[in-house]
Amino acid sequence: MAAPRSLATPxxxxxxLGLPTQTLAQWRYLAKGPxxxxxxxxxxxxxxxxERWLDRNARGDAAA
Known part of the structure; x- marks a missing residue:
């Protein structure tokens, strides 16, 4: 069995993600974000x- 990956803190x-911790707190309140x-x-x-949230919200370079 593979070792489980650790959980991350906010x-x-x-x-x-390069964001303030408070942004994650607000996203949780608004049911947004990871x-x-x-x-x-x-x-x-x-x-x-x-990672899944990042993949879903990635923008392609073709749109630029």
């Missing part, structure tokens, strides 16, 4: 969900 995801999960009282992100 700070880690914000740094990865899918988040609650682990107890903590918010976490699966890296696969972040």
């Amino acid at each position: 700070d880690e995801v914000a740094m990865f 899918r988040s999960i609650k682990v107890g009282r903590h918010v976490r992100y699966r890296w696969t969900d972040v």
Whole structure:
């Protein structure tokens, strides 16, 4: 069995995306952005969900 990938904190995801952490908090409130999960009282992100969200929201260079 493959080792599970670690969960990311909002700070880690914000740094990865180059956004303020507060933007992720607002996106969660508005049901936007990458899918988040609650682990107890903590918010976490699966890296696969972040990558999937990026893929869905990528824009092609042909439109430029």
